[in-house]
Every structure is written in structure tokens, then in C-alpha cells.
Amino acid sequence: MSYAMEETVQEHPARRLTLATPARFDTLVHAFEAVVPMLSEEEALTQLTPDWAAFVRGLEWEAPSGFVRTATSRPSDLLQHAGSRSRSIVWTIVHHPIAARLHRLEPATLLSTHLRIQAHTTARPGTVLTLDVPSAALRAFGSNKITQGGVELDRALGDLLEDLGLPRPSVLRR
Template sequence: MTQQTRTVRYGTTRFTLESGEDPRALRARYEQAVPPVPTDRVDELVRRRAPWSDMLELISASAPFDFLVYFRGQADQLFPLAGDDAMCTSYLMGNHTIAERMYRYEPSILLYAPLHTVIWAEPDGPARFSVDRPSDQFGSFGRDEITQVGRELDRKLATLLDHLGLPVPAELTD
């Protein structure tokens, strides 16, 4: 059996958007707009092998801006032990019903789904929101079907940023 290695080099655009407000305020608004994935309800659908349409309905009703939080990491509780005093919360934000539309073509898209987002601030500084452009990440797979979903995620991210009162980079709406 021949083993193959595929190497893909690509660039991505990282956006860091300053809100001018206290990071705790931005974090609270973000977590209201992007609620946690309803894990118990998702698990129940999986347990009973429900039709995918039930999953689509659940996630649509649960994600007001089409995104859910799959993980929340409070670095600002951990790193002060090392003397760091920046505020930082990292998230895995996504929507597995959207990810499935890429997964069917290449399961390794899960390298980038859910998306990584970070709300952070230097000590006594304004809140910042950082995220990589989804279409750059998903475009690296070289399949139009995946790239198109990445562009859709760009637009959904733009809608979320606008709702949060953050600047919306033109690259997300081109």
C-alpha cells in the first residue's frame, strides 16, 4: 500500500476588531447572540437516530445568528497564575448543520469548523474580537462546494459582527 502526504500552504486574513468598550460587556453580548449548543437535545436526536431535518430544525431554533458556542475557554482565569493580567476568552463557534454541507466533501474541514474566536483586552484596554476569515480557511481545500459555504460563513459572520456593534470588514461582504 502506497502512503501519500498532501501538503497545502495557504494564507488567511485575521481580523482584530476593537469595540471601545469593556471586554466583559462585549463578552456578555456575544454570549447572548451566540448561545451554547444545546448538547442534551442534540445527543437525544443522535440517540434516537432522528432524521436530519429534526437536527436542522433544532439548530435553526437555537442559533439566532446561525452560530452556537461549542467550547468556551477562560484564559484570564488560567494565565494570571503565571502573572499575566490580560482578559481573554476563547470560543469555538459554529454550526454543525452548516459544517455538514462541507464535511460531505471532505471530513478534514473539521480542522476549521467550528471557527475559533477570541474576545480579549490588554489590561485596562478596550475589548477586541479576533477571528480568521472563514472563506480563507475553507477555500484552502480547493473544492468549490466547500469554498462557497466558506463565503456564506463570511456573510453570516458579518451579520453577527454588525449585531455586536463591531466594525464589519469589507472582505466579509465582497
């Protein structure tokens, strides 16, 4: 079976933020996972009542930052067999209230509202966090409401980093 297709290619900017901190890897991972609880799609669907507002209130109680983890990957567990000495973890997190609002405006925004954050070690002591700044990608949709949602995600990420005891990065300022 073959389908007709219309192809569109859009360039969009990315702003990658790298934060080096003296925090120990295990300490930072534990702190992150404590403030950003795991909530898979399956678990979310079982907790979801017909009242979206009640679901969001429950999220605010369980995850004060507004973010939940939808996935956790530990690529260094595999890559150590290829000779890598760096420990690494990648989290996918989402702020459901903001993501839902942007999805109603444009479903493709989900590619930019499900955020990935990576933590890894280097030869120097401490941990490096790397993430893309959401507002940069969301601005490319050309909609003021979507751009505003990106700015809200930036602020929420800044709040999350402060919850971890890190200073708010300049690109995530209020």
C-alpha cells in the same frame, strides 16, 4: 504495532481579523454568549432526531445567527498566575448546517468550519476580538462548493458581529 502512512503537506493561507472596539470586556462576553448559545456535542446528540432538517430548524430557533458554541475557554484565569494582566476568552463556534454540508464534500473541512474567536483586553479601554476568516482556509481545498461554503461562513460571521452591535468588517461583506 506500526502502520504504513502516506504523508501530504498542504500550505493554506490564513487571514486573521482583529477588531478593536470600545465595548467593555464583560459586556461583550455577555452579549456574545447570549446570541451564541452553548450546545455541546453530547447535548446536540440528545436533541438530534432522525430528521436532520428538524434539528436544524431547532437550531435556527435557539440560535438565530446559526452559530452555537461548542466550547469556551478562559486562558487568562491560568495565565494571570504567569503575570499576564489581560483578560481573555476563547470560544469555539460552529454553524452546523454549513459545516455538515462541507463535511459531506470533504471531512477535513471541519478543521476550518469549527471557528475560534478570541476576545481580550489590552492596556487601552475596550475589547479586541480576533478570528480567522473562514473563506481563506476553505478556499485552499480547491473546490468551488467548499469555497462557496467559506463565503457563506464569512457572511454569517458578519451577521453575528452585527447582532453584537459591531459594524460588519470589510472582509466579511456580503
